[in-house]
Amino acid sequence: MLLANADIDNSHALTERQQAVLDAALRLLVEEGDSLTMTAVARRASCSKETLYKWFGDRDGLLTATVQWQASKVRVASVDGRGLDLASLTASLESFASDWLKVISSDTSIALNRVAVGHAGSGKDNLGAVVLENGRFALARRLKPVLEAGRQAGLLDFTDAETAFRTFFGLVGRDVQIRLLLGDRLELTEAAIGGDAVRATQQFIALFGAKTEPRAL
Amino acid sequence: MLLANADIDNSHALTERQQAVLDAALRLLVEEGDSLTMTAVARRASCSKETLYKWFGDRDGLLTATVQWQASKVRVASVDGRGLDLASLTASLESFASDWLKVISSDTSIALNRVAVGHAGSGKDNLGAVVLENGRFALARRLKPVLEAGRQAGLLDFTDAETAFRTFFGLVGRDVQIRLLLGDRLELTEAAIGGDAVRATQQFIALFGAKTEPRAL
DNA sequence: GGCAAGCCGTACCGTACGTTACGGTTCGCC
């Protein structure tokens, strides 16, 4: 499930109007990719270019603000790790997997990642870092406590949470993100995502499930 | 191991000189990303812009030719599937994993993928399809016969080779490619790649290894 | 040698777009 609002408040001091402008820019970014023009943003947002430059400095500033604005909106739900048994751990992992697949297959995520990848090439700003921080690394921060709790409860067995996380990440995402970014049509229905989430979770538990009985608490 | 030459000959009717020009363009692409200019390519290749346009039509044509030229050079080694036992299967899988990690972590691959991802956004050409076809799908074509052979030999157990392949792909690549594309510094030493290849292979066999004894042939 | 083809280097053209400037309008405040 996607949640508005988050621990890190990136909305800084954005007025309603500024947020509306960034939303317009975001929609345009999804539609036209990195080839959007300042004129187009101004027209779509019904504001003047002068205002865009006053608020965001330059084109890169606008792009960065747009990416951060979206990043502050989309977060993967965090899961409470207490009272954990195998069923609830499985459910949590499936939920994470499902949420993540929904995120990376969304038009918005694809557009943002494309722009960030492009800019990472000409390394003039840190859009890539922003996307990474609010995507892959945010997911890790949310998931690791769950994994640790699973280990504490004797349900999981691993030495390094980072390694375990990365395996889970791979089992869930597989080739989906790179294929979507490269323009492959990949219909991810609700049902397919659910199935993939279950499969990835089963595989993860097959690899990292504790061989012994769960520890009694 | 990376092999020059391949089943699909993409060198079409490229003269030596044309290949040299494309190599220059490729180097520039790695250095400057999608922001390379026709003038820069001409200067680097010591040729005139007129020649570039005569040979490749326009900027997109040059980019496409460059990507295809590189694609025709880099291929993942195919592996003979006969006389298969668990040790040779494991070795094959490790070899595939190691090769793939080397490819996706190379400067050239990163640059090409970045350009292709960017162009997939403004969907004017099919660079994304080219990269996908010579990357992820080429890998699948090479690996699937090995997986099938493993199943025939009673070493592996799966119903769908595509699904098995995608799991392997995920176990090997995990978050590496997206992190690199987004500009994350990720030092992949030879040793780290070797270790990851072994780990991914072990995990894959743990998931898809046949529970029964290998079938006698 | 003469000639044509291919190509290099460079100058040139047109345009798209980032950025700036400015007149006109709204709105809060005194």
Add this chain to the structure above:
DNA sequence: GGCGAACCGTAACGTACGGTACGGCTTGCC
């Protein structure tokens, strides 16, 4: 009402770059 700040819409500026044209050089062929 008067005033200033913020902002809209649009026009204008400068530049970078894709694409074209052209003069000169080399090379192979007769």
